[in-house]
Amino acid sequence: MAPNVESITQEFAKLNLTKLAREKGPYIVYPETKYPELKAFKHVDPAHRGDPKKASLFNNAKKIYDLTPHIGTEIEGLQLSQLNDTQKDDLALLVAERGVVFFRDQDIDVYQGIEFGKHFGPLHIHNTFGHPENLPEIHIVYFDTSSKKYLADYIRNASDGWHSDVTYEDQPAGLTLLKIDTLPSVGGDTMWSSGYAAYDRLSPALQKLLEGLEAVHTGQSQINQALAQKHTVRRNHVVATHPIIRTHPVTGWKALFVQPGFVSHIVGLSKRESDTILKLLYEHISGGHDFQVRFKWTENSVAVWDNRVTNHCAIFDYLEIGKRHGWRVTPQAEKPYFDPKSKSKKEAETEASVAAAQKKP
Template identity: 70%
Template sequence: MAPPNAEALAQEIEKIDLKQLAREKGRYLVYPETTYPEIEDFEHKDPGLKADPKKSSLFDNAEKIFDLTPQIGTEVHGLQLNKLTEKQKDDLALLVAERGVVFFRKQDINVHEAIDLGKHYGPLHIHNTFGHPPELPPIHVVYFDTQTPKHYFNYRSAGDGWHSDVSYEKQPPGLTILKIDLLPGESGGDTMWSSGYSAYDRLSPAFQKFVEGLEAVHTGQMQVDEANKAGHAIRRQHWETTHPVVRVHPVTGWKALYVQPGFTKRIVGLSKRESDAVLGFLFNHIETGHDFQVRFKWEEDSVAVWDNRVTSHNAIFDYLDVGSRHGFRVTPQAEKPYYDVNGKSKHASDLAKAEQKQKQ
């Protein structure tokens, strides 16, 4: 039997305003002792496979759609994410798969609508160690301010922040949704994304051939250690997985480099020196690949939708002496990463399309 206040509690949860909570309370997350069974394997059918190759439902209805860089990042004006049709959701999956990350400004979508949208793209991930808003375990909150302890940031380079979210899961996230609704001021708190497609394409043919045969271990041990130190619950007991160094996207068929400093720790079958040398080179390749990166200057109530399978991202912590930055993320899971010998280079695919267009 439900408690007498169950209906009132449900109504309070339904109208929760995370932006207002952040303004009033700052750190409002809860860390319940709840644990979960290990995430079971599931078959992922990407909505992008149902999309219109021309993505007409988006391009015919948006006010403007334009690319921010040649390799990664597209901005869409005139569409509200909480009003997308089923067809537009599918077409968005394809656009994000192709462009890596797509940005929307002046978005009305609230946390409950974001959860509903996220479910279209896969089962929602609940983080293994981080806190969440009351009664909303699938929501991952981004919040830092002038009270954030600086010791963690003092002992790392900004380049160390490149990561693909929870890549240590057996079936890591695919399309991901992040809304930033509170900023420290007129500047600060940008985020960068890097294209895994182009990171692969920029390698020499010999190095491409070498890394395509490798697998790497991804681990969330650092997050577990932090949770243990803080006395927070560890929700599941599995936080280490092996994935291919080069993976293929199930919709585009393009090859993408799939390693990053955040969670990739060693390459299977190599000595520590060999592994450190190869990963060090690849991490530097991602960090310095300015020709396949995009940097987004947020406005309040902007949303980024990106594909974790073929991008890495890096939040810029240049505002910790200035003010607060808050947002929330919905993280649908996708397929287990795989390498396919029939996968294609995005660059080669683009060239083939250009040649075909010239012949028409």
């Protein structure tokens, strides 16, 4: 049979992002493409199909272990590029419960990453950021020694960097994948915090107050940045209102869903009241070392996390040393909601423990 010329052409046309970053440096493009506004969709979380025992993962991995009590699990001996649908469903459930799961020495490339991400939801195309040529679904992480001044204009303090991705969308990110393939000689870690444990650490009175409040999330700063650099703003939507306490649709657990990256104010409060409460919550998140995990990347490591119940913060301590590069795939999930009948993770685990004890003879 004659070879498929089109498939051969596509194969040769594939981008090697690692090579581009290491040899060329910044390579992203900023097309003038405009997109229609994002449409609402019904999100069916694959974690609903997950096995509570995650047997497809645990029976095939070399080792699976938790990095901290509340957040972060590492899996050894599995390649994300080779996971079947059952394993992806079990991974979605594990990520929903543990917040973030890490894999090292991964061979998954950006094209496989796109197909992987589609299993978990429609892939988000960023409103203003650049991307690799012909790959608008890919968000690039690239910073080097020339980035210091640029970042200084936006992040004055490391704790300002805490965020959950694109929360100004009506249906923000759910399960998210990031692969880092190029690192400086030292530094460049990333931290994640648990929204579940952050909620549990609040006093009952403050929990009750927050459960009745919503916050406005805005991407206006990203639009302003794009316009200043004469880049195209692809869609007009920029603001969404979400509950401060969010219920995860699979675990049913409550999570604190607020962060300094995109939240502007709390609905219905005066500016002074809103600023005071938000400052308290931001300090609660950044200072919550007992519900954070700090991951020390090695090249070709991958993090898979649930943006609905975590915040994360990149550590820019390497900008005088070298470059850090990777790529992210960002499936969208459901519109955030709060179910007053939902429970905290601590409540759910306590009830499950009591029930298990009562079943013992």
